[in-house]
Amino acid sequence: MEKLSGQELIQQAGQLIAENKLDEAVKIFGFLVEKLPDAYLPLLSRCTCLIQLERYEEAKLDAEKILTLQNVPISDDIAPGNSTLHSVGYIRLAKCYKELGQVEEAEKLIKKRQELEKKVKSNKDVKNIITNLSDESDNENAIPEKSSTNKVAEKLRLQGNDLYKKQKYKESLEKYLKAFEINPNDLLVNSNCAQVYLKLGKLDEALDHAETCIRLNSKWAKGYYRKGCVLLEKKKFQDSISAFQLAKRYGAQESDLEKKID
Incomplete structure (x- = not known):
């Protein structure tokens, strides 16, 4: 695992979950937690x-650590119906207490979660939630489904694009990084991150995202262009020319490509 990046490990864990190899996924998440x-x-x-x-x-130990x-806001795609991290922590911990036979403790946690979400319900509603807790927890994936993830990431990316056009580079970077956190394997998100980091003069970060684009799609011209x-800004001219030539080979449409090569 030491040789893989965090993005690669998360991707691997997601694949294991899809294959129902949860024990192996737990090991990867454990490594990342450390x-x-x-x-x-x-x-x-995990x-x-x-x-x-x-x-x-x-x-239970993980839920308590959460x-x-x-307590940060979270996307609804991560845990539907929960708007904060602690809300999810309470619902996960309540699930553990319920399954361990400590129903009263589970009820207290559900109430805390409801107070946090500002959705006060009657005691009867709490009992219903406890009864249905198994279904609610079991249906939530450890990693958002790809379609939902892409949708949220794309929305954030487009918001970042609007800010970038207004030359609000730091604000646009915040949007791009949120999109990246949700879906680190999105080509366009990584491309946008590379561009805005370049604009902000953070060349190492920009290079990381550009290389991620290439890793995700070795024939995508934009990745080589980025x-x-x-590399041009880092004054690594020969390496820069090689990247631009690959961008040209794969059909890059950037109007300044030939000028940069010259």
């Missing part, structure tokens, strides 16, 4: 996998 202790997605994903594996004591992290532009 490397990125303050990142919530690997922890949340917690959900453990619940699906009925390893409730372990999942509640110690900063890489060439970054």
Whole structure:
């Protein structure tokens, strides 16, 4: 795992989940949790996998750890019906308590989640949620489905494009990075990240995203063009020419390509 990037590991874990190889996915998420202790997605994903594996004591520890992290807003695609990280933490922890036979504790957690979401319900509603908790948790994927992920990432990317056109580069970068967090394997998101990092003079970050484009699609001209532009700014002229020539080979349409090569 040490040789793979975080993006590659997440992609691999998603494939394992799709193949119902949850034990193997748990190992990958565990590795990411150790490397990125303050990142919530690997922890949340591992917690959900453990619940699906009925390893409730372990999942309980993860859910408790989630509640110690900063309570940040989350996309509805990550956990439908929950708008904050702690909301998901409460619902996951309640699921564990319920399955471990501690229904009263589960009810308390559901109430806390409802207060957090500002959706106060009657005690009867809480009982109904406890009854249906298995279905609610089991139907939530550890990683958003590809179609939903693409839709959210694309919306954020387009918002970033609008800000970029207004020369609000830092604001556009925030949108692009949110899109990247949701779908790190989106070609256009990585291309946009590369461009705005280049504009901000953060060349190493720009190069990382340009190379990610190439890794995702080795015949996509824009990836080589982005890489060439970054290398040009880094004054690595021979490498830059090689990247531009590959961009030309694969049909790049940029009007300044020939000028840059010259």
